[in-house]
Each structure stands twice: as structure tokens, then as C-alpha cells.
Amino acid sequence: MxxxxxxxxxxxxxxxxxxxxxxxxxxxxxxxxFESRLNLDYASSEDKLPGFLSxxxxxxxxxxxxxxxxVPEGVIVxxxxxxxxxxxxxxxxVNTKMQAYHAYRWNTGAYIKITxxxxxxxxxxxxxxxxxxxxxxxxxxxGERANARIKIIDYGGPNASLKTLITEMTARNxxxxxxxxxxxxxELHASxxxxxxxxxxxxxxxxxxxxxxxxxxxxxxxNLLLGRLSKLDAKASNVARPSTKTDFLLNAVHKGPESExxxxxxxxxxxxxxxxxxxxxxxxxxxxxxxxxxxxxVTILGERGRGYAVPMLEIHTGDVTKAGHxxxxxxxxxxxxxxxxxxxxxRDELERMLITGAIEYSSVASSLGIDPLEIFLI
Amino acid sequence: xxxxxxxxxxVRIENKKILHGITxxxxxxxxxxxxxxxxxxxxxxxxxxMGRESYEVEEGxxxxxxxxxxxxxxxxxxxxxxxxxxxxxxxxxxxRLSTLMIAAINKKLGxxxxxxxxxxxxxxxxxxxxEELNLSRDILQREINxxxxxxxxxxxxxxxxxxxxxxxxxxxxxxxxLDIDGxxxxxxxxxxxxxxxxxxxLITHYARMFKYVTPDIVTVIIDGKIAVQGGPExxxxxxxxxxxxxxxxxxxx
Ligand SMILES: Nc1ncnc2c1ncn2[C@@H]1O[C@H](COP(=O)(O)OP(=O)(O)OP(=O)(O)O)[C@@H](O)[C@H]1O
Ligand SMILES: [Mg+2]
Numbered sequence: 001m002x003x004x005x006x007x008x009x010x011x012x013x014x015x016x017x018x019x020x021x022x023x024x025x026x027x028x029x030x031x032x033x034f035e036s037r038l039n040l041d042y043a044s045s046e047d048k049l050p051g052f053l054s055x056x057x058x059x060x061x062x063x064x065x066x067x068x069x070x071v072p073e074g075v076i077v078x079x080x081x082x083x084x085x086x087x088x089x090x091x092x093x094v095n096t097k098m099q100a101y102h103a104y105r106w107n108t109g110a111y112i113k114i115t116x117x118x119x120x121x122x123x124x125x126x127x128x129x130x131x132x133x134x135x136x137x138x139x140x141x142x143g144e145r146a147n148a149r150i151k152i153i154d155y156g157g158p159n160a161s162l163k164t165l166i167t168e169m170t171a172r173n174x175x176x177x178x179x180x181x182x183x184x185x186x187e188l189h190a191s192x193x194x195x196x197x198x199x200x201x202x203x204x205x206x207x208x209x210x211x212x213x214x215x216x217x218x219x220x221x222x223n224l225l226l227g228r229l230s231k232l233d234a235k236a237s238n239v240a241r242p243s244t245k246t247d248f249l250l251n252a253v254h255k256g257p258e259s260e261x262x263x264x265x266x267x268x269x270x271x272x273x274x275x276x277x278x279x280x281x282x283x284x285x286x287x288x289x290x291x292x293x294x295x296x297x298v299t300i301l302g303e304r305g306r307g308y309a310v311p312m313l314e315i316h317t318g319d320v321t322k323a324g325h326x327x328x329x330x331x332x333x334x335x336x337x338x339x340x341x342x343x344x345x346x347r348d349e350l351e352r353m354l355i356t357g358a359i360e361y362s363s364v365a366s367s368l369g370i371d372p373l374e375i376f377l378i
Numbered sequence: 379x380x381x382x383x384x385x386x387x388x389v390r391i392e393n394k395k396i397l398h399g400i401t402x403x404x405x406x407x408x409x410x411x412x413x414x415x416x417x418x419x420x421x422x423x424x425x426x427x428m429g430r431e432s433y434e435v436e437e438g439x440x441x442x443x444x445x446x447x448x449x450x451x452x453x454x455x456x457x458x459x460x461x462x463x464x465x466x467x468x469x470x471x472x473x474r475l476s477t478l479m480i481a482a483i484n485k486k487l488g489x490x491x492x493x494x495x496x497x498x499x500x501x502x503x504x505x506x507x508x509e510e511l512n513l514s515r516d517i518l519q520r521e522i523n524x525x526x527x528x529x530x531x532x533x534x535x536x537x538x539x540x541x542x543x544x545x546x547x548x549x550x551x552x553x554x555x556l557d558i559d560g561x562x563x564x565x566x567x568x569x570x571x572x573x574x575x576x577x578x579x580l581i582t583h584y585a586r587m588f589k590y591v592t593p594d595i596v597t598v599i600i601d602g603k604i605a606v607q608g609g610p611e612x613x614x615x616x617x618x619x620x621x622x623x624x625x626x627x628x629x630x631x
Contacts, residue, residue, distance in 0.1 A: 266472060297471045328471060335468045338430050341452035342462050343482040343538065349492060350473075353481060356493065357472040357521075 010100035011038075018095060028276035028308065029247040033190050033216035034098060037162040042107060043130025047157030050184075052374040056124055056153065062108045062136040063128040074118030074146070080109025080137055088137050091168040091196045098192045098218075102164040106135030116143035116172075123148065129156030129163040129189055138167040142175045142203075149178045151368065156189035156214055164192045171203040173227065178206045180364045181221075184378060185214030187243045194220045201227030201256070209236035210364035212375050213246035220249040225259035225287070232261040237362035239355065239375065242271025242302065251280045252294070254287035258321075264295040266361040268354060269305035278310040281325070283317055291322035299358065300331045301351050380444075381406045381577035382427070382460070382546045387438035389419075389426050389602075396422045397602045399438070402595075404546060404577040409568060411593035411613060412581045415621040419602040420581045421465055424548045427579075428462045429455050442546065457486060459545035463535035463552055465581075470522040475534060478522055479504060479541050486542065500541070507540040511563065528555035536564065539571075547571060548579045553587045565590030585617040600625050 016031040046063035049056070060077055061067045068077045080088065089103050114120055127136045142148050156163050171177045177197075185191050191214060199205050211219050223232050238248050252261040267277045281294040298307040309327040330336075332350070340350045352373070359365055359372035382404040389397035396419050404410040414420050426433040427440055429452040440447045447455050470478075481492040483500055495501055504518055511533045523531055532552055539547050549568075553561050568591050572578060580593065588610060596612040598605045600621065605628040606612055616624060 268472070299472050330471055333468075334431070336470055338425075338428075338452060339464065339468050339470070340478070342428050342456055342464075343478060343542070344453050344456040344485045345478075345481060345492075346453050349481065349485070353477060353492070354470075354472045357474065357477060361472075 004104055007094065007100050007104035010094055011097055011104060014095065014097045014100050016097045028278065029218045030216050030245055034162070034192060037133070037190055038101060040133040040162055043132035043134050043161065046128045046130040046134070047155060049126065049128070049153070049155055050378045052370050052377055053153060053155070053368070056151070056368065058124045058126040058153070060110055060112065060123070060125045061128065062110060062126070062138070063134065064108070064130065066108050066110055072120055072123060074115050074120055075123060076113040076115065078111045080111045080139060083111045086111055086139055088139065088168070091170070091198060092166055092194060098164065099194070102135050102137070102166055102192065105133065106137045106164065108134070109137040110139070112138065112140045114140070114142045114146045114148045117145045118143065119147040121149055122151070124151045124153065126153045127155070127163070127165050129159070129161060129185070129191070131159045131161055133162045135164040140167065140169040142169065142171045142177050144172040145174045146172070147176045150180070152179065152181045154181065154183040154193060156185040156191055158186040158188060160188040160215070162190045167195045169195070169197045171197065171199045171205050173201040173203060175203045177203070180208045180367050181210070182364055182368060183209070183211040183213070183217065183219055184375060185212070185217055185244070186378060187214060187241070189214035190216045192218050194222065197221070197223045199223065199225050199227060199230040199232060202229045203227060204231040205233070207232065207234040208362045208364045208367065209234070209250070210359065210362050210375070211236070211246060211248060212239040212241055213244050215245065217244070217246045219246065221251065223252045223261070225252060225254045225256050225261055225290070227256045228258060230256045230259045232263070234263045235362045236265040237359045237364065238265060238267035238275055238277055239359060240267065240269040240273030240275035240305065240307070241376070242273050245274040247276045247278070249278045249280070252282070252292060254283045254290040254292055257286065257288045257290065259287055259290045261290070261292045263293070265297070266358040267298040267307060267309070268358045269298065269300045269302055269307040270355070271302040272304040273302060274306045276308045276310065280312045280314065281323070282314040283320060283323065285316045288317055288319045289321050290317070291320065293322065294325045296327045298329045299354050300329065301354065381442070382579070383441040384423070384427065385439045385441070387423070387426065387440065388436040389422060390434050390436055391422070391432050395602070397426070400599065400604060402597050402604070402607070404579045406545070406577045407572060407575045408594040409572055409578045409580055409591065411588070411596045412579060412599060413583065413596060413613065413616055414599040418599045420599055421550055423599070424462055424550050424579070424581060427548060428452055428460065460548070461539050461542055461544035461546065462548040463539055463550060465550040467523055467531055467535055469524045471524050473522050474519055475522050476504060476518040479538060482538070482542055504537070504541055507537050511537055513537060529557070529560055532556060533560070536567065540567070544576070546577045546579070548581070550581045551583065552580070553582055553584070561587055562590050585613040588613050598624055600629065605629060
């Protein structure tokens with residue numbers, strides 16, 4: 001409890017964004033949306049997954065409370081408030097106002113342990129928003145030599161409410177993790193989301209992300225390649241629907257020698273939507289012979305849409321195996337349109353192809369068994 | 379019936395007049411070469427046939443199988459069977475080359491779902507022709523023209539022509555930037571397409587390709603006008619004497 005009070009003080013003291021978070025000191029997140037909702041009461045009802053996601057069988061659901069059903073063998077699920085030996089935010093750290101807010105207010109938490117050497121085919125975790133504030137904290141510990149495929153469905157319904165979701169994952173030595181994350185929010189919902197992943201010696205992680213944000217969605221995936229020969233392959237698809245704003249960050253920090261990382265993102269902006277698609281690959285001095293690539297492409301389809309692709313590569317060691325980055329922001333220009341029309345396709349069909357192409361990049365839709373364009377059915 | 383007919387075509391773009399009364403036919407089972415110096419209006423002619431919006435037809439007509447195309451938008455001209463391989467096609471990040479070809483085929487067949495492959499032989503055909511053109515298989519899975527080399531772009535344009543099976547194929551400098559083996563390859567493919575009965579309009583600066591494939595008709599355009607039209611001997615004349623000579627000889631009054 002003393003801890004909680006400390007977080008409350010930090011909400012006041014900490015800024016929304018650390019200075020030097022971006023070299024341009026630019027604000028890609030509209031923090032005012034969060035500021036105006038910080039005093040929301042806790043939700044009294046939780047949202048329901050939209051029809052096209054109802055065929056998924058959640059094993060663990062976080063909403064007003066925590067529910068676990070049909071948890072596969074090899075997985076231990078506990079209510080995080082009752083687990084004394086783990087400390088939430090230990091990996092994430094509390095450095096910004098929203099982190100402190102989350103640490104102070106989250107209402108439902110799960111501690112998930114994938115036991116050593118177990119093999120988990122499919123673990124579905126669902127986090128639901130509600131008609132007020134909901135905060136979910138999830139700690140996932142993937143044991144040594146374990147093999148786990150996890151799906152995280154993060155959803156917020158049609159209320160002008162607020163959700164915070166922080167996950168802290170650790171892939172222990174020689175484990176293999178495949179995680180698909182779908183973050184889907186209605187136009188009025190605001191959400192602050194951070195996924196932390198620590199990858200230890202010779203562990204391999206495949207991270208797939210599909211986001212389509214709400215009134216303001218700040219989504220951050222922070223991946224730390226901590227161990228020697230650790231591997232990360234992360235791909236994200238971001239769709240900024242009309243009247244939505246998403247600030248998306250996909251980061252890889254290399255500390256492990258000979259670690260290998262790829263982070264890539266494809267985004268599309270529709271109508272007057274907004275998407276900042278950022279990525280930072282950082283190779284620390286101890287990560288000798290690491291290799292890292294970062295890639296970010298955004299296509300703006302709506303005339304009033306705004307999109308940014310901001311990849312960064314920071315290298316603090318003299319010995320790198322490979323390091324590269326590329327980025328682009330494209331609007332549909334007359335020459336694209338003429339080109340595709342000369343193949344018999346019209347503008348609508350071209351737009352549909354670009355949207356589908358961007359969504360399919362991360363393969364989250366196909367691994368959830370949904371049609372790429374179904375995400376518009378919320 | 380003659381295939382593609384261009385009659386007394388006058389074209390302007392914004393306030394600049396580019397074509398001044400071009401008349402020519404591209405018949406089925408033949409190759410009609412269009413030659414001319416830089417900026418003479420060769421690409422403009424092709425774009426106008428394809429219906430690109432900025433090219434305004436002031437006078438004249440363009441017909442396919444006797445039917446005027448002037449009122450049709452670009453995509454409908456394509457669906458009627460005209461294909462243009464661009465001189466410098468744009469990059470389209472986010473759409474794979476195979477996705478484009480599958481969509482274009484579905485559209486042509488009238489299938490509403492443009493993404494699914496109804497007939498697997500189409501995929502086989504894509505791979506077969508890619509191999510024939512010395513394009514590596516993975517190019518089909520890459521985003522259209524993103525990071526393609528100059529030669530890969532040209533060959534990908536030709537690949538689409540082979541897969542889409544149009545009636546009229548307009549090739550805007552398919553040979554520039556290709557090595558000699560590439561030029562031979564393209565020439566052989568053109569021969570095959572001609573034998574299949576396609577109407578081919580081949581735009582090129584140089585006669586070097588004609589060593590491997592003989593055009594039926596050669597038209598030289600200079601300053602948006604036809605300077606001379608004839609058989610393969612016209613190409614030889616261009617090659618030997620150059621465009622300055624042609625301009626002198628045929629535009630002298
Ligand atoms: N979009 C445009 N806006 C203005 N002028 C244009 C445009 N497109 C073409 N032109 C002009 O029209 C003329 C003909 O150009 P075109 O591209 O048709 O020539 P070309 O014969 O294909 O030349 P090249 O051999 O260099 O490809 C040129 O003077 C060119 O500058
Ligand atoms: Mg040209």
C-alpha cells in the first residue's frame with residue numbers, strides 16, 4: 001500500500017513524456033485526451049468482444065475482474081493482487097505520468113507462468129474496456145526451454161472511456177515465444193498500452209501486432225534483447241480509421257552480444273485519421289556483433305489524414321554485424337492511380353488493396369482467423 | 379478488322395500542345411514500332427491511348443475493333459484489352475506484385491473478390507513467365523517496384539502483360555536499361571506474342587532490338603508529328619543517319 005501512495009505522488013510529479021523521448025522533442029501523442037479522463041470513475045460494466053472475434057475462446061479474460069477458463073496444462077494463472085513475490089512495474093519502470101497512473105489505479109491483474117520446458121499451442125488472453133476507467137496489468141513468465149504461442153486481444157468499446165494495459169513478459173533462456181497482439185478501439189475510447197518483453201539467452205521471440213486505435217491510442221512495444229544470441233522478429237500493422245489517433249512505437253534495444261532483431265511496421269491512414277508510426281532500434285555498447293533492422297512505411301489514403309514514419313537507429317558499439325533502416329510516407333498520387341487503373345482497377349479497389357496489404361503484413365488477422373477488413377466492423 | 383486505330387490525334391497537356399495529328403494503326407498479329415527523339419511525344423501517345431487524365435484530346439479518335447475509346451476511363455480501356463508497360467513505373471509500397479496481378483485477373487474475369495485465386499493455373503502461369511523472364515520467384519511477393527532494379531521493373535511490366543493476356547500491348551521502351559541478353563529475351567517474347575495474334579506497339583529510341591525482332595511498320599514521330607512511316611528500312615535509316623537527318627529530310631518544305 002505504501003507503494004501505491006508513492007505512485008499517486010508520482011502522477012503529479014512526472015511529465016506525460018520524458019524530455020528527450022524523441023530527438024525533435026515533438027509530441028506525437030495528444031496527451032490532453034488522457035489528461036481530461038484521468039478522473040474517470042472505475043467502469044461499472046465491461047465491453048463485449050465484437051461478433052467477428054467471438055469465435056476466439058479466451059483462456060484468460062481481464063475486465064472488471066479476472067476470469068480464467070480451460071487454462072492449458074503447463075500454464076499457471078494467478079490473480080496478480082495475491083502474488084506477493086512479483087512486483088508489478090519492475091520491468092517497465094515508472095518514468096511517466098501515465099505509467100504512474102496505471103501503477104496506482106489498475107484494477108485487474110494476472111500473473112501467468114508458462115512452466116519450464118512446456119509447450120503451449122494456444123493461449124488466448126483478452127483485455128476488455130468498459131464504461132469508465134479500467135486498468136489491466138499482466139505479467140507473463142515464459143520458462144526456460146518452453147515454447148509458447150500467445151494471443152492478446154485488447155479491445156475497447158464505444159464509450160468515451162479510458163483503458164490502461166501494461167504487460168511485462170520475460171522469455172527465459174532458450175525459450176520460444178510467438179505472440180500476436182490485436183489492439184482494437186472504438187472512436188471514442190482512449191487507451192494507453194505498453195508491452196514489455198525481455199528476451200534472455202538464446203531465446204527467440206516473434207511478435208506480431210495489429211492496431212486500430214481510438215480517440216487517442218498510445219501503443220508501445222518495448223523489446224529488450226538481453227541475452228546472448230537472443231532473437232526478435234517483430235512486425236506490426238497499423239490502421240488509423242477516420243476520427244482516430246494512434247501514436248505507435250515499436251522498439252528493440254540490444255544488450256545481448258550477437259543478438260538479432262528486426263522491427264517493421266506498415267500503416268495506413270483513412271479519412272482524417274492520424275498515425276505516428278515510430279520505431280527505435282538501439283544497439284548498446286555491450287551488444288557486440290548484434291544485428292538490427294528497422295523499417296516503417298505509412299500510406300495516407302484520406303485527404304485530411306496525417307501520417308508520420310519515424311524510424312531511428314542508434315548504435316553504441318563499434319562492432320555490428322548489420323544495421324539498417326528505411327522509412328516512407330506515401331500518399332496516393334496521380335501516377336499510382338494511373339498505374340493501377342491501367343491494370344483495370346479503380347480507386348476503391350486500389351485503396352482496399354493497400355489497406356489489406358498493410359493489415360496482412362503482420363499476419364495477426366490470419367492467425368486470429370479473421371478477414372483483414374473485418375476490423376472495420378466494430 | 380484493324381485492332382487499334384489512331385486517327386488524326388491532337389493532344390494537349392495543360393497549355394502545351396504535344397501531338398499534332400497522329401494517324402496510325404496497330405493490327406493484330408503485327409508489331410508497330412514507334413521511334414523518335416527525346417521529348418517527341420512517344421510516351422504521350424501511349425498515355426493518351428490509355429486515357430491518362432491530364433492528356434486532353436482536342437481532335438481525332440482512338441478506336442479498338444472499330445469502337446471509340448475516347449469516352450472510357452483508363453480502367454475500362456484496360457478491361458477492353460489494352461495494356462501499357464510503362465517506361466518508368468511507380469513504386470507502390472504495401473501491395474505485392476502477385477496481389478496486383480491476381481486482382482487484375484479477377485477483375486477481368488468479373489470476380490467480385492479480387493484477392494482469392496479461383497484458378498490455381500494462374501499462379502503457375504505467373505511463376506512460369508517469371509522464370510522465362512529470369513525474374514526470381516520472390517519478386518512476386520515483393521511490393522510493386524519497391525527496390526526493383528531498372529531491369530527488374532521492365533521485366534515485371536512485361537510479366538504482367540504475359541499474365542493478363544491483353545489484345546493490344548503497348549510497350550514504352552521495354553529495352554532501355556536492359557543488358558544484351560535481356561534485349562534478346564524481350565525480342566523473343568515479342569515474336570511469340572505476335573504469333574499469338576496480339577497487336578503490339580513498341581516504343582523505342584534505338585533500332586538495336588530490331589536485330590532480333592523485325593517490326594512490320596515503323597513510324598517516326600518528331601515534335602508530335604509523324605515524320606515518316608514505312609517498313610523496317612525506316613529503322614535502318616534512323617540508325618544510320620540519326621534523327622537530325624530525318625527531321626531535315628522529311629520536315630523540309
Ligand atoms: N505531364 C506533363 N506536363 C508537361 N509537359 C509534359 C508532360 N508530359 C509530357 N510533357 C511534354 O511533352 C513532350 C513529349 O513528352 P513525351 O514524354 O511524350 O516524350 P517521349 O517521346 O516519350 O520522350 P522520351 O524518349 O524521352 O521518353 C515533352 O516536351 C514533355 O516535356
Ligand atoms: Mg517516353
